[in-house]
Amino acid sequence: MATATASASSLIGSTAVQLGRIRVLKEGINQLHKPQSSSTKTGPVVYWMFRDQRLRDNWALIHAVDQANRLNVPVAVAFNLFDQFLGAKARHLGFMLRGLQQLHHEIEQTLQIPFFLFQGEAIDTIPQFVNECGASLLVTDFSPLRQVRGWKEEMIKRVPDYVSIHEVDAHNIVPLWKTSDRLEDYARTIRPKINKLLPEYLIEFPTLKPQTKKWDASKRSIDWEKLIENVTSKGAEVPEVEWCKPGEIVALEKLKVYSRTKLMNYAADRNNPMKPEAVSGLSPYLHFGQISAQRCALEARRFHKLYPQAxxxxxxxxxxxRELADNFCYYEAHYDSFRGAAGWAHTTLIDHSLDKREHIYTVEQLEKAQTADPLWNASQLEMVHHGKMHGYMRMYWAKRILEWTSSPQEAVEVAVYLNDKYHIDGRDPNGYAGIMWSICGVHDNGFQERPVYGKVRSMTYAGCTRKFDVAGYIAYVKKLVRDVKKQKGETVLNR
Ligand SMILES: Cc1cc2nc3c(=O)[nH]c(=O)nc-3n(C[C@H](O)[C@H](O)[C@H](O)COP(=O)(O)OP(=O)(O)OC[C@H]3O[C@@H](n4cnc5c(N)ncnc54)[C@H](O)[C@@H]3O)c2cc1C
Known part of the structure; x- marks a missing residue:
């Protein structure tokens, strides 16, 4: 891994990053047809926040404020709460809304930037807000997922011609479109491209400048408690998890403690599900953008001299x-189905699609962890009740689903359904890429041919027993589930 050499406070560096990070989606200055009134020109800059739900270390917010200051107009942050987004439940929406509640308070108190929360479809609410407040510029963060890209295409049509839309990749360290303009087949092909650009992009963030012009509207209150109550009762089927407290302050604290006390064990123990503390546990915060990956990288890098390998x-x-996963979802239209399999894996899986399966389980049996494999059942229960399965187990979990469903198509569907429903970090490009790696050979090579898997890398129960204490992990999950049930006041059978 290359280490960044740019000076932390380099202004030239940060300007370069800013320029590379932004993509102008719409520079619709159609002056011939739409002469602009002066009031339109002095409208605010609106940042439609979606994926990067934080005020610290957020390039999209930095850009929005910077643009507002240049135009001498105020800036506002707008967030749209969907009635439904990819099946998100209480676990996800509760975590997200509690994080946003803190953000709302902090952004208005400390930065005096108003935060507007809308409910409904973003393609309706955001253009309407842009229209109503006469915005001059709409800034948005970046997501490679097809739904979000579809909304943006629609918004381009719906905002007035004179409004520019700037998309800022505040999630990846190197903006996706800078790293590569194609689907990368392997980590080994994207790695040199990222490493080459890291000195330019992995730099300290500039300080968020005070606004030269502030929004003069009176404060709007948001009934967060009611909103949270609504979404958590609607999605109660998958309840919130106690152990994972939301918000950027908690996330930053978690990062600090992890880098100081546990990161040193990462290289040796990250693949041992019996040592869950060896991994950072940051994925929920990264997924909801409550922490920036760039901040995590900067913090971890401070310990490079002490524990270089880790x-x-x-x-x-x-x-x-992580950035390879975004690349996959951006450039592969079928990122969450068998059609997105690696070419060689597609062929071999089709060749083996009629192979006899030892077991075929229904979705319900899988969901209820009713398979003949106690290790798989434990990993499923860890996900259902704890909300986060250990990274090593995620690979085993997905691969076994291939063995127990009637086709690779069905295996991907079931894995995506369960992953997104129960993982607190679900509905993330990492999840789609992880499932496609496990089942469809994406970003991987062929291995020795086996029934059902063909040449796709397999993982077995016996293999796991050689790697870690399988019985210990099963007992650990049992206790985890018992504790969660006790917390919820459910009766626990001592089996
Ligand atoms: C079948 C399967 C499903 C997965 N589903 C998800 C998911 O829904 N959401 C999700 O965020 N990740 C998913 N992953 C990727 C990975 O397992 C998790 O990101 C990781 O376990 C999260 O735990 P952590 O934050 O403690 O990770 P750490 O090991 O501490 O890693 C730090 C960060 O690096 C990134 N990272 C780590 N491993 C990977 C990886 N293999 N691919 C991409 N990024 C990685 C993540 O952002 C992670 O938070 C999945 C992987 C597989 C094989």
Whole structure:
């Protein structure tokens, strides 16, 4: 892993980053047809926040404020709460809304930037707000997922011609469109591209400048408690988890403690489900954008001299594999179905699609962890009740689903359904890429041919027993589930 050499406070560096990070989606200055009134020109800059739900270390917010200051107009943050987004439940929406509640308070108190919360469809609410407040510029953060890209295409049509839309990749360290303009087949092909650009992009953030002109509207209150109550009762089927407290302050604290006390074990223990403390546990915060990956990388890098191997491995997962997942979802239209399989894996899986399966389970049996494999059942229960399965187990979990469903198509569907329903970090490009790696050979090579898997890498129960204490993990999950049930006041059978 290359280490960044740019000076932390380099202004030239940060300007370059700003320029590279932004993509102008719409520079619709159609002056011939729409002469602009002066009031339109002096409208605010609106930042439609979606994926990067934080005020610290957020390039989209930095850009919105910077643009507002240049135009001498105020800035506002708008967030749209969907009635339904990819099946999100109480676990996800509760975590998100509690984080936003803190953000709302802090952004208005400390930065005096108003925060507007809308409910409904973003393609309606955001253009309407842009229209109503006469915005001059709409800034948005970046997501490679097809739904979000579809909304943006629609918004381009719905905002007035004179409004520019700037999309800022505040999630990846190197903006996706800078790293590569194509689907990358492997980590080894994207790694050198990212490493080459890291000195330019992995730099300290500039301080968010005070606004030169502030929004003069009176404060609007948001009934967060009611909203949270609504979404958590509607999605109660998958309840919130106690152990994972939301918000950027908690996330930053978690990062600090982890880097100081546990990161040193990352290279040796990250693949041991019996040592869950060896991994950072940051994925829920990264997924909801409550922490910036760039901040995590900067913090981890401070320990490079002390534990070079651990830090290099952590940065490789955090940067290369995470950004590879965004690349996959952006450039592969079928990122969540068998059609997105690697070419060689598609062929071999079709060749083996009629192979006899030892078991075929229904979705319900899988969901209820009713398979003949106690290790798989434990991982499923860890996900259902704890809300986060250990990373090593996620690979085993997905691969076994391939063995127990009637086709690779069905295996991907079931894995995506369960992953997104129960994982607190679900509905993330990492999840789609992880499932496609496990089942469809994406970003992987072929291995020795086996029934059902064909040449796709397999993982077995016996293999796991050689790697870690399987019985210990099963007992650990049993206790985890018992504790969660006790917390919820459910009767626990001592089996
Ligand atoms: C079948 C399967 C499903 C997965 N589903 C999800 C998911 O829904 N959401 C999700 O965020 N991740 C998912 N992953 C990727 C990975 O397992 C998790 O990101 C990781 O376990 C999260 O725990 P952590 O934050 O403690 O990770 P750490 O090991 O501490 O890593 C730090 C960060 O690096 C990134 N990272 C680590 N491993 C990977 C990886 N293999 N690919 C991409 N990025 C990685 C993550 O952002 C992670 O938070 C999945 C992987 C597989 C194989």
């Amino acid at each position: 830090v290099d491995k952590f940065l490789d997962e955090l940067i290369v594999w």
